[in-house]
Amino acid sequence: MNKHRQNPFINALRGIFETFRSERNFKIHLGCAALAIALGIWTRLSASDWRWIALCITVVFVLELLNTALEAVVDLLSPNYHPLAKKAKDAAAGAVLVGAIFALIVGASVFLPKLRVYFFE
Numbered sequence: 428m429n430k431h432r433q434n435p436f437i438n439a440l441r442g443i444f445e446t447f448r449s450e451r452n453f454k455i456h457l458g459c460a461a462l463a464i465a466l467g468i469w470t471r472l473s474a475s476d477w478r479w480i481a482l483c484i485t486v487v488f489v490l491e492l493l494n495t496a497l498e499a500v501v502d503l504l505s506p507n508y509h510p511l512a513k514k515a516k517d518a519a520a521g522a523v524l525v526g527a528i529f530a531l532i533v534g535a536s537v538f539l540p541k542l543r544v545y546f547f548e
């Protein structure tokens with residue numbers, strides 16, 4: 428296939444779609460993002476809170492895509508067990524976990540006060 432004829436934008440969209448199709452965690456994170464957006468609309472978030480939620484969603488998706496890319500490269504280069512392959516995959520999974528914890532903390536600090544007012548006051 429002629430590399431120069433490929434549209435980089437289409438390739439990028441294919442990468443996102445393929446990751447969604449093959450990675451269970453990506454689907455879970457997409458579900459969480461949809462829930463956060465629905466909650467944000469329902470609780471009428473301020474513009475500044477929306478920026479925090481958008482940052483969290485973006486960070487988690489970007490890390491998940493990079494993790495998937497790294498996993499594919501490691502599988503290509505090291506189909507058999509290798510301690511360096513383990514180190515690379517574990518570190519990439521750790522990056523996703525750090526991003527997800529960040530998103531959880533920010534999400535809780537944005538939504539919990541609003542939900543408390545709605546349900547208990």
Ligand SMILES: Nc1ncnc2c1ncn2[C@@H]1O[C@H](COP(=O)(O)OP(=O)(O)OP(=O)(O)O)[C@@H](O)[C@H]1O
Pocket residue numbers: 450452494498501505506507508509510512513516517520
């Ligand atoms: N080639 C390898 N050599 C050594 N350890 C590996 C190798 N491949 C995977 N592992 C270990 O198995 C774990 C799971 O790897 P796997 O490729 O199944 O990713 P995963 O957990 O399915 O990630 P995800 O759910 O994001 O797809 C890695 O974190 C790593 O500890």
